[in-house]
Amino acid sequence: MTATVASLLAASGLPPLEAQVLAAHALATSRASLLADQARPVNGAEARRIERLFMRRRAGEPVAYLTGEREFFGLSLAITADVLIPRPETELLVALALELAPAGARVLDLGTGSGAVAVALAHEEPDMEVVAVDASADALALARENARRHGATIRFAYGDWFAGLGAGGRDERFDVIVANPPYVAAGDEHLEQGDLRFEPRAALVSGADGLDAIRTIVARAQDHLRPGGWLLFEHGYDQGERCRSLLAMYGYAQVQTWPDLAGLDRVSGGRAR
Numbered sequence: 189m190t191a192t193v194a195s196l197l198a199a200s201g202l203p204p205l206e207a208q209v210l211a212a213h214a215l216a217t218s219r220a221s222l223l224a225d226q227a228r229p230v231n232g233a234e235a236r237r238i239e240r241l242f243m244r245r246r247a248g249e250p251v252a253y254l255t256g257e258r259e260f261f262g263l264s265l266a267i268t269a270d271v272l273i274p275r276p277e278t279e280l281l282v283a284l285a286l287e288l289a290p291a292g293a294r295v296l297d298l299g300t301g302s303g304a305v306a307v308a309l310a311h312e313e314p315d316m317e318v319v320a321v322d323a324s325a326d327a328l329a330l331a332r333e334n335a336r337r338h339g340a341t342i343r344f345a346y347g348d349w350f351a352g353l354g355a356g357g358r359d360e361r362f363d364v365i366v367a368n369p370p371y372v373a374a375g376d377e378h379l380e381q382g383d384l385r386f387e388p389r390a391a392l393v394s395g396a397d398g399l400d401a402i403r404t405i406v407a408r409a410q411d412h413l414r415p416g417g418w419l420l421f422e423h424g425y426d427q428g429e430r431c432r433s434l435l436a437m438y439g440y441a442q443v444q445t446w447p448d449l450a451g452l453d454r455v456s457g458g459r460a461r
C-alpha cells in the first residue's frame with residue numbers, strides 16, 4: 189500500500205498540529221498546502237524524511253529545532269539548538285520597550301540569543317538604534333542571520349553582558365536596556381521536562397535561585413542608562429517580588445512588574461535616576 193500524507197499523519201503518534209508542521213517541513217511545503225492535499229502519495233524518501241522527524245519529536249526534540257523556525261512578534265526566525273526557543277510571553281518585553289522608548293532611542297539587548305527581541309524592535313521601529321550582545325558566538329551568528337532576514341539594522345557585539353560593549357563601551361549609555369536572561373533555578377525540575385531538556389543550559393539556568401544573571405544586570409545597568417532610561421527584563425512567574433526588591437535596593441525609580449497574557453508576573457523594570 190502506498191503511503192499518503194493522511195496515512196503518515198494518522199500514524200504519527202503526535203498531536204495533529206505538530207505532525208502537520210513536521211510533515212510540511214519534510215516536504216518543503218506549507219501546512220495549508222499539506223492539509224489541502226492529504227491524499228497526496230508520498231514516495232519512499234519523503235516518507236523516511238517525515239518518519240525521522242516524527243521519531244525525533246516523539247523522543248522529545250522541540251519542534252522549533254526540528255524545523256529550524258519559530259515565529260516571534262509576527263516574524264519568522266531561524267532557530268538552532270544553540271539558542272533558547274523564543275516564547276510568546278517574551279513578546280511582552282518587546283511591547284514594553286516599544287511603549288517606553290523615546291523616539292530614536294538607543295536600545296541595548298543583553299543576551300540576545302536568536303536575536304528575537306532585538307530584531308523585533310529594530311523591525312518595528314527602524315529609527316531605534318539597537319545594540320545586541322551575547323556571550324555565545326554561535327548565537328550571535330544566528331542573530332545576525334535573523335537581522336539580515338528581516339532587514340533589521342543592529343550592531344552586534346560578543347561578550348558577557350556589559351563586557352560585550354568592549355572597552356570603548358564602558359561609558360556607552362542607552363535609553364532602554366532589555367534582557368531575557370537565564371532565570372531558572374539550577375535544581376528546577378522543569379529542566380528535565382519538555383523542550384527545556386534540549387535548550388542551552390546557559391540560556392536557562394542562573395545559579396541556585398535563578399537570579400544570578402538578574403542580580404548582575406540590575407547592579408550594572410545604571411552605569412549604561414541615560415537618566416530616566418528604563419531597564420526591563422523578563423523573569424519567572426514567582427520572581428516578581430524579589431526582582432522589585434533588587435531594583436529598589438539599587439535605587440531605580442518607578443519600579444514595577446508587568447503580567448504576561450496568562451496573568452503571570454513576567455517582566456520587571458525601573459528607571460535610572
Ligand code: GLN
Pocket residue numbers: 272275368369370371372378384391392393422
Ligand atoms: N521561560 C523559560 C522557561 O520556561 C525560561 C527562559 C529563560 O530562562 N529566559 O522556563
